[in-house]
Amino acid sequence: MKIFEGSAQSGRDPAGSSARSALSPKRSDACGTIADQLFAWRDGLLGSPRFQRWASAFPLTRPIARTQARALFDVCAGFVYSQILFACVQLRLFEILSDGPKTIEDLSIRLALSPAATERLLEAAVSLGLAARRGKSRYGLGVSGAAILGNPGVAEMVEHHALLYADLADPAALLRGELNETKLSRFWAYPRAESAAALKSDEVGPYSALMAASQAFVAHDILAAWRFKQHRHLLDVGGGEGAFLATVAAAAPHLRLTLFDLPPIAVKARIKFDAVGLSARADAVGGDFFKDPLPQGADVVSLNRILHDHDDARVLVLLRAVRDILPPDGALLVAEPMADAPGAEPVGAAYFGFYLLAMGSGRPRTAEQLTHLLKMAGFDAVRKVPTRRPLMTGLLVARPRKGGSRS
Ligand SMILES: CC(C)=CCC/C(C)=C/CC/C(C)=C/C=C/C(C)=C/C=C/C=C(C)/C=C/C=C(C)/C=C/C=C(C)/C=C/CC(C)(C)O
């Protein structure tokens, strides 16, 4: 498997190879001639229409052939499925179904669609598990539709995908770097800003609201994985509008809380801390984490969904700044989707790989790549902590290296 990955990466993937960082651990490109010949033989066989016909007919290979065909069809049709989900979200179908099953006639009125269009949408939604048939003539929520209602940030994510899909309309041009300004790079204003700290509220507000809405995915999983009660003072760097700190505050009532983010976002966080009665033990500081000093005094620092936004050189600047404010017994928590989350490889490599390409900065990293950067920045004892849903949140904990040396 490793050898096959090596052969697929070398020579045939110029964009991927050139984007790979010199700071990252190297993959082995060792690939013997015999292995090459075996893979060439296998690829030729799999690509042969005669073999495909045979494998689809032979009883022992038929289930494999069906599963492969279905998997490939799903990759081909992924955009169509996403747009059906988008229609359900736009038309508020899940909210409408949340108070019980409805007939096509009822739904047609509530969705403001013709009965035929309503039926087409509902049948598609049933096939995707978003809705479910209830008896002969009614429709209710499917398991995935109900899950979306229980994770409010998902609907907002689905709506903002319109920007991503517009940027992906010509993926080869995106890979070649031919698009001057993508929609996602306008939405996420900070990576390309000359002075991030000078960004205005209307430039940061939309992404910040999306992050606040989707923080629930992340916050509860981190809280379930790490015992914050062992610490005195948590600094959340790039903490957005304070949703994560507010969640931790409820679980660790003695913890002092500080948030650091761009000035207009720190203002929103302060308003939130006041609104939820946290102002006595939580404060928010505005600034640029690449240029300004980080607030002192914390014994634990969190970087939630931060590092994957930035290229390696900037990540090192930020990690060194965190290293410099932590006491010797302090801890750094790095929480973000990781490229090698078992069973969720397409989330890292495909979704976030292309999302961040369209955004114009950063890349998803494996736990090993993050560990390498953490060690270069003066951290040690880097440990992967299991989380409930590694699909969205992987967690690494690192300790400052004794003696403060950096490699
Ligand atoms: C009782 C019965 C009938 C059955 C029992 C069987 C059973 C136990 C069923 C399980 C049902 C269940 C609990 C389902 C739960 C489903 C859940 C939790 C689904 C969650 C889905 C989450 C999704 C789809 C998340 C999507 C997230 C996205 C797209 C995130 C994007 C993030 C971005 C773009 C971040 C950007 C930040 C940046 C720029 C990279 O820094």
Ligand SMILES: C[S@@+](CC[C@H](N)C(=O)[O-])C[C@H]1O[C@@H](n2cnc3c(N)ncnc32)[C@H](O)[C@@H]1O
């Ligand atoms: C992807 S969001 C994550 C927000 C939050 N941690 C979460 O998980 O919801 C990245 C955050 O980093 C902040 N940020 C980006 N560049 C920054 C900089 N140079 N200085 C301070 N904050 C910055 C953004 O404003 C944003 O709130």
